[in-house]
Amino acid sequence: MSSAPTTTTKPLTYRRYKDGDDEHLPWQEEIFDADHSHKCPTYIQSTPPCQGSCPSGEDIRGYLNIVRGIEKPPAGMPWQEYAWRRLTEANPLPSVMGRVCPAPCESGCNRNQVEDFVGINAVEHFLGEWAIEHKLAFPKPQTKTGKKVAVIGGGPAGLSTAYQLARKGHEVTIFDERAELGGMMRYGIPGYRTPRDVLDAEIQRILDLGVTARVNTRIGTDITLEQIRTDFDAVFLGLGAQSGRPLPVEGGDAPNVVTATAFLKAFNDGRMRHVGKRVVVIGGGDTSIDVATVARRLGHIEQAHESDRPEVAIASGGAGFAAHDAAILSKRQGADVTLTSVFAMDKMQASKHEVEHALAEGIAIRGGMAPVTVVRDASGRATALRVAQC
């Protein structure tokens, strides 16, 4: 026999301190007679778990205190601007991060032990948008050091480095082999996740500090590293994680088995305009959701010519389907996309809302499946995936 559920009217919150209790008492007053151990309790200042979990090291507690009205902005400055300035001390790309960061800060949030985490990522997103809307700029350094630094790679690492160095008064030049800065934020993440006007605005704000961008410049081809070493006082290498992980099972080297990075790069370059009729994405993290969603949205065309196959566009690195663009776009039909994950669906690494979006787009998700073999046809192309249930 089951007992009736009990209800409680007691709020599920407990707070030792009230808002505004942010002043430390003298140490002597902080120490109290808590038990009869021979040791005194000691109080230490340490990094808050949210900040400790943030790869950018943002002062999350600091800007949330401003957002909550505990710390007041200087006279004449809106709280949104004050909070944004505190946030961007560490990270100059809040609007992008507010959209794509999987928010490990929220997993580290102490409020998880009470009811649920603070929506840090959403606050960051809001502040980033507010700053773009109000055309906020970074303050230029008062003095120049006279030092020149070369930053190789214009992705998030290179841009963040350029930002921090330029604020310290160094003269920074970013070298990038592509036509536009942004790295994986532009050539890896699809535009519906990081709208290009948002990305451009946050990059331009960094360039406005006086940072020079030399795009379409590949080190070793257009300029040598020796030359850079001669011309600059220091060099930062921010080459990024460009290579994907190949599928480590038998048949994983079939021509139409491609890595997520190669796939997304071909899509963001505009080289790949359609996929096959049935697509299997193996993963379970946010990147695999991006791949599955892009594949689903691209669709397939019946009886594609061999030279129009997606793997040809991915491998080409060049013009892609230029000759057949119009015909291809008019013939596109939906693609059946299945995403497999070793973990059960509720334990996948992708954010919960990303999984929900993928399901809403019609992507089939099969959790608890590990790839075992890629089945190939006589020509060596993959036609099926054999999996084992985990």
Ligand code: SF4
């Ligand atoms: S969501 Fe923002 S604050 Fe949280 S971990 Fe990511 S970058 Fe850091």
